[in-house]
Amino acid sequence: DAKTTQPTSMDCAEGRAANLPCNHSTISGNEYVYWYRQIHSQGPQYIIHGLKNNETNEMASLIITEDRKSSTLILPHATLRDTAVYYCIVRVNNAGNMLTFGGGTRLMVKP
Amino acid sequence: EAGVAQSPRYKIIEKRQSVAFWCNPISGHATLYWYQQILGQGPKLLIQFQNNGVVDDSQLPKDRFSAERLKGVDSTLKIQPAKLEDSAVYLCASSLGIGTSVRETQYFGPGTRLLVL
Numbered sequence: 624d625a626k627t628t629q630p631t632s633m634d635c636a637e638g639r640a641a642n643l644p645c646n647h648s649t650i651s652g653n654e655y656v657y658w659y660r661q662i663h664s665q666g667p668q669y670i671i672h673g674l675k676n677n678e679t680n681e682m683a684s685l686i687i688t689e690d691r692k693s694s695t696l697i698l699p700h701a702t703l704r705d706t707a708v709y710y711c712i713v714r715v716n717n718a719g720n721m722l723t724f725g726g727g728t729r730l731m732v733k734p
Numbered sequence: 735e736a737g738v739a740q741s742p743r744y745k746i747i748e749k750r751q752s753v754a755f756w757c758n759p760i761s762g763h764a765t766l767y768w769y770q771q772i773l774g775q776g777p778k779l780l781i782q783f784q785n786n787g788v789v790d791d792s793q794l795p796k797d798r799f800s801a802e803r804l805k806g807v808d809s810t811l812k813i814q815p816a817k818l819e820d821s822a823v824y825l826c827a828s829s830l831g832i833g834t835s836v837r838e839t840q841y842f843g844p845g846t847r848l849l850v851l
Contacts, residue, residue: 657839666738666825666842667777710776721790722840724776 627711632729635705641698643728645711648692654715656687657722658696660707667710667724670696701732736760738843740826746849752814755846759807759828765789767840768801768811769825777825783809784832816850823847 628646635641647656655674659667671678671685673694678685684697698705710727739758747753759766764785769777780799781791786806794801798817803809813820823845830837 664844666827666845669839669841672839721779721782722777724778727776 627713627725629709629711629725629728631726632731634731634733635698635701637703637732637734638700641701641705641730641732643696643698643709643711643730644693645696646693647711647713650691650713651715654713656685656691656694657712657714658683658685659710659712659722659724660705661710661727662704662707670709701730703732703734706730706732738826738828738841740824740843740846742846743844744847744849746851747816748851749818750815752812753816753848754813755811755824755826755848757809757811757826757843759809759826760841762830763828763841764806764831765829765838766803766809767827767829768809769827769842771823771825771845773822780811813848816848818850821848821850 655672657672658670660670661667670682671680673685673687677687685694687694708727708729710724712722738760741756745753766783768780770780771777780794781801782789783803786803799813801809801811811824825842825845827840827842829840832838
């Protein structure tokens with residue numbers, strides 16, 4: 624699976640949009656981009672995933688660049704409960720389903 | 735829908751003792767995973783089951799770690815004997831199966847926090 628690069632930490636004001644970038648310049652054509660987050664003392668929580676098109680669900684939006692070398696997770700109205708470590712993972716389906724977690728981005732939402 | 739259940743939530747043991755963790759996946763999920771998460775790091779896959787068969791155990795330290803999923807539902811991860819470096823959170827995850835990105839999305843339990851003294 625391709626490797627990803629994320630900033631170590633970010634701050635966001637409560638109520639504002641949080642934009643978390645991820646670089647995956649070596650992504651292959653059949654690799655999906657997955658985002659998980661891990662709130663303190665909890666297991667990772669699935670947020671969203673996509674292949675080429677932008678995706679939106681009740682939690683977030685995923686914007687993937689046209690060349691697929693980077694993506695941005697958008698939390699439209701961040702709350703204090705969104706404070707967590709956010710992991711961007713790229714993986715091929717039908718490849719043992721293994722998720723390879725990197726260091727992630729520690730997002731701190733401040734009042 | 736009930737999530738992935740794990741027990742115990744916390745365990746403290748002395749080195750060289752044995753310990754076991756239990757996981758009950760989401761109903762209907764054929765694939766089950768055990769991850770180890772050391773403090774400050776992302777989770778690392780230890781073993782993956784498809785129903786009751788092992789798909790990948792390449793990163794499982796087999797001299798001391800073992801796992802089973804006898805009936806294709808619940809799973810147990812055991813460490814015998816434990817070492818200090820086994821102190822970590824042990825996470826269980828499950829997914830519907832394989833074949834599509836939706837079926838392969840993994841859902842995690844709360845984890846078991848192990849401290850080896």
